[in-house]
Amino acid sequence: MSGGMSDFDVIVVGAGPAGSSAAIKLASSGSNVLLVERADPPGSKAVSGGILWGKELEKVVPDWEKVTPLERFIEYKSTAFLTEESKVSVDFRTKKFEKSKTGYSVLRAKLDQFLAQKAKAAGATLVTGITVDSLSMKDGIVNGVVQDGETVTANTVILAEGTNPRVAIEAGLRKPLSDLDSAIGIKEVVKLSENTINERFNLKGNAGYAGEFVLGFLEGGVRAGGFMYTNKDSLSVGVVISLPHLRENGKTYAYDIMEKFMQHPYVSPLVEGGQVQEYSAHLVSEGGVNSMPDLYGDGYMIAGDSAGFTFSNGMVIQGMNYAIASGVLAAETAIEAIKKKEFTRGALSSYQSKLERSQVLMDLRKFRGIDRLVWSRLVHETAPEMLENILFGIFYEDGSPKKHLANTILQGISGSNMKKSELIMETYRMLRRM
Amino acid sequence: MSLEIVVMVKQVPDSQEVVIDPVTMNLNRSLTRNVTNRADENALEAALQLRDKVGGRVTIVSMGPPQTESTMIECMARGADRAILVSDRFFGGADTYPTGLTVASAISKLEKFDVIFAGEESSDSSTGHVGPGVAEFLGIEQATYVSKVDYEDGLIIAERELEDGTEVVKVPTPVLITVLLNANIPRRQTLRRKIDAIRRGIEVWNLEKLGMPPEWVGVRGSPTIVRKMRSIKEKERAAKKIELDQIPELVKELYEKGILKLEESQ
Numbered sequence A: 001m002s003g004g005m006s007d008f009d010v011i012v013v014g015a016g017p018a019g020s021s022a023a024i025k026l027a028s029s030g031s032n033v034l035l036v037e038r039a040d041p042p043g044s045k046a047v048s049g050g051i052l053w054g055k056e057l058e059k060v061v062p063d064w065e066k067v068t069p070l071e072r073f074i075e076y077k078s079t080a081f082l083t084e085e086s087k088v089s090v091d092f093r094t095k096k097f098e099k100s101k102t103g104y105s106v107l108r109a110k111l112d113q114f115l116a117q118k119a120k121a122a123g124a125t126l127v128t129g130i131t132v133d134s135l136s137m138k139d140g141i142v143n144g145v146v147q148d149g150e151t152v153t154a155n156t157v158i159l160a161e162g163t164n165p166r167v168a169i170e171a172g173l174r175k176p177l178s179d180l181d182s183a184i185g186i187k188e189v190v191k192l193s194e195n196t197i198n199e200r201f202n203l204k205g206n207a208g209y210a211g212e213f214v215l216g217f218l219e220g221g222v223r224a225g226g227f228m229y230t231n232k233d234s235l236s237v238g239v240v241i242s243l244p245h246l247r248e249n250g251k252t253y254a255y256d257i258m259e260k261f262m263q264h265p266y267v268s269p270l271v272e273g274g275q276v277q278e279y280s281a282h283l284v285s286e287g288g289v290n291s292m293p294d295l296y297g298d299g300y301m302i303a304g305d306s307a308g309f310t311f312s313n314g315m316v317i318q319g320m321n322y323a324i325a326s327g328v329l330a331a332e333t334a335i336e337a338i339k340k341k342e343f344t345r346g347a348l349s350s351y352q353s354k355l356e357r358s359q360v361l362m363d364l365r366k367f368r369g370i371d372r373l374v375w376s377r378l379v380h381e382t383a384p385e386m387l388e389n390i391l392f393g394i395f396y397e398d399g400s401p402k403k404h405l406a407n408t409i410l411q412g413i414s415g416s417n418m419k420k421s422e423l424i425m426e427t428y429r430m431l432r433r434m
Numbered sequence B: 001m002s003l004e005i006v007v008m009v010k011q012v013p014d015s016q017e018v019v020i021d022p023v024t025m026n027l028n029r030s031l032t033r034n035v036t037n038r039a040d041e042n043a044l045e046a047a048l049q050l051r052d053k054v055g056g057r058v059t060i061v062s063m064g065p066p067q068t069e070s071t072m073i074e075c076m077a078r079g080a081d082r083a084i085l086v087s088d089r090f091f092g093g094a095d096t097y098p099t100g101l102t103v104a105s106a107i108s109k110l111e112k113f114d115v116i117f118a119g120e121e122s123s124d125s126s127t128g129h130v131g132p133g134v135a136e137f138l139g140i141e142q143a144t145y146v147s148k149v150d151y152e153d154g155l156i157i158a159e160r161e162l163e164d165g166t167e168v169v170k171v172p173t174p175v176l177i178t179v180l181l182n183a184n185i186p187r188r189q190t191l192r193r194k195i196d197a198i199r200r201g202i203e204v205w206n207l208e209k210l211g212m213p214p215e216w217v218g219v220r221g222s223p224t225i226v227r228k229m230r231s232i233k234e235k236e237r238a239a240k241k242i243e244l245d246q247i248p249e250l251v252k253e254l255y256e257k258g259i260l261k262l263e264e265s266q
Helices: A017-028 A108-122 A166-170 A194-201 A243-249 A254-262 A320-340 A350-357 A359-366 A370-374 A377-395 A405-414 A420-433 B038-054 B066-078 B096-108 B130-138 B191-200 B244-256
Strands: A008-013 A033-037 A051-053 A070-082 A087-093 A103-106 A125-128 A134-138 A141-147 A150-159 A182-191 A207-215 A224-230 A234-242 A275-285 A300-302 B003-009 B011-013 B034-036 B056-063 B082-086 B115-119 B141-152 B155-162 B165-172 B175-179 B203-205
Touching: A008 A017, A008 A141, A008 A320, A017 A033, A017 A108, A017 A320, A033 A108, A051 A320, A070 A224, A070 A377, A087 A377, A103 A108, A103 A207, A108 A125, A125 B191, A134 A150, A134 A166, A141 B191, A150 A320, A150 B191, A182 A243, A182 A254, A207 A254, A207 A377, A224 A254, A234 A243, A234 A254, A300 A320, A320 A350, A320 A359, A350 A359, A370 A377, A377 A405, A377 A420, A405 A420, B003 B038, B003 B066, B003 B130, B011 B066, B034 B038, B034 B066, B038 B056, B038 B066, B038 B115, B038 B141, B038 B175, B056 B066, B056 B096, B066 B082, B066 B191, B082 B096, B096 B130, B115 B130, B130 B141, B130 B175, B141 B165, B155 B175
Parallel strands: A008 A033, A008 A150, A033 A125, A070 A207, A150 A300, B003 B056, B003 B115, B056 B082, B082 B203, B115 B175, B141 B175
Antiparallel strands: A051 A103, A070 A087, A070 A103, A134 A141, A141 A150, A182 A234, A182 A275, A207 A224, A224 A234, B011 B034, B141 B155, B155 B165
16 A cells, blocks of 8 residues: 555455445446455355346346356246145246246356456456455544455445355444344255256256245244255255244254255155255344344445345245345445545445335335244244145045035134134234235 | 575365266366365475575466466465466376476476475375476485475475484475475465465466477376276275263273273383
């Protein structure tokens, strides 16, 4: 550092979808940008369900659908309730998804490396295998990063560290993760041949399946969801377990839940014979808009999971698209700031207004509190069993005269562990939040 | 005093992720991550410690495909001063003989070299040939399987780990030293040094630069012919999980089977 000049215009911490998108945008606008990532290669530490919903990537890679390592486009979407012995699911398939694709399964080890290389090709300095220790501050203004006692300076730092943003936490820019706003995700990538996958999921060509599951068979108040996505020649299978419930229970192990899911009678035939290629676990930020930090300040912005930009309503789990969107918006803000040569809190405040106008904060604000519903007793304990009872009542022929459908349903409900009045209230709340 | 120090490094597939293709019996390199051979990291650390103590310069030399650049940058991010990648399609398919010859030829092109460091062996072929080979081609002294290096009065003092003890040798320079795996703790890469290394880049030397006849290098220069490969099936080992309070019974069982022996204490 000499003569008051910074080493870089912008330093981006973390080369995931948020960080790399920001770096691509910045470097292609001619900014001098450093993209630093602890994993080597990028993506080797990432754990993600693996569906990229939406088209934000278009903003940084215009021909992304041709050049990005995408696995399959999602043509078959399913949401299911599992009990010990049953599966009740809503399957949705439409040819419309073929014409206008909305989601792709991706493998992060490939995607992250691709995006980081794109940033490098655009002119960013890509440094992998190095963990930034902390932020460098001067007069309360972030002016770079510190690693091994040495400072590398920049006018703006974009923090895109992922779900456990160590640097932001250490600098006091973000509260440490708490049980209440996190879950733990466990994921396996299971290798199967392309043909086997097409046969088992009734797919053709590069059409893919994405299924979310409510694991209604868990005991002792533990609540978890499962997911299964088809890649070209592998499946991404995993569970997301609510941490508060897991801790309350105290005697259930996360990996046992994963095992139980994989061994479920209607899950195991789908993964049978596959070879486990990857096994990983990671925290999942669930806080949404309620635990969102200040998204910007003097000399810095926060993007992606680090900012709490994740969303799940039980049917769609969204993170990567928000990460890309927020990374691009942070980059746009930085580009404006570079033009004005001003990097104060005020100069970066347009990041917030850009986000408010974007899908990211609109979704998160609209669905505020959805996490409480997604993890509710209604969804995890009452609904799965109730649905099984009702449908069993409807389809089972025991030779006795058939009951009226309404009676079967009422019987199914009364067999559940929730009072009727409670159930109606909960259902009403659920519909409102959706 | 100032020493010109050379470190030979190799990029290898991450041994924890190695997958053997069941049909061709070759390493499936597409699935594995490339890393710096671990013993070479120890060789680099020994070189950096020597430079930091005596003064001088550390030059990395590697032979490999262009992607070896990432390993060279990594070495510079740990503290090396210069990196030369010897790379040309003519060098492909080399066994340890032309590899040693090619690396020796590159090193001989340097203005001066006092100490050459190499890892004891590579994790992907485990021959331990190339280091000593280079010393022979260059006609210089060598000390192998070294755990500690020092420099006094113009002599390298090397501690060699042998099967029956350690041996301390004093050798005049120029000398080649192969360093044991885990002989030291390699220093971290730093962000500042890595940025500098990326900006400076590495030097790439091809066959023409070395001025070697093509029939001396690569697959043509290799006397080894591999006739057949087979993978070795791992034998099942008896494994047993026991509770802590069952340890006395386990000890008793092992003693009765003659696996554990009682030693008389004086």
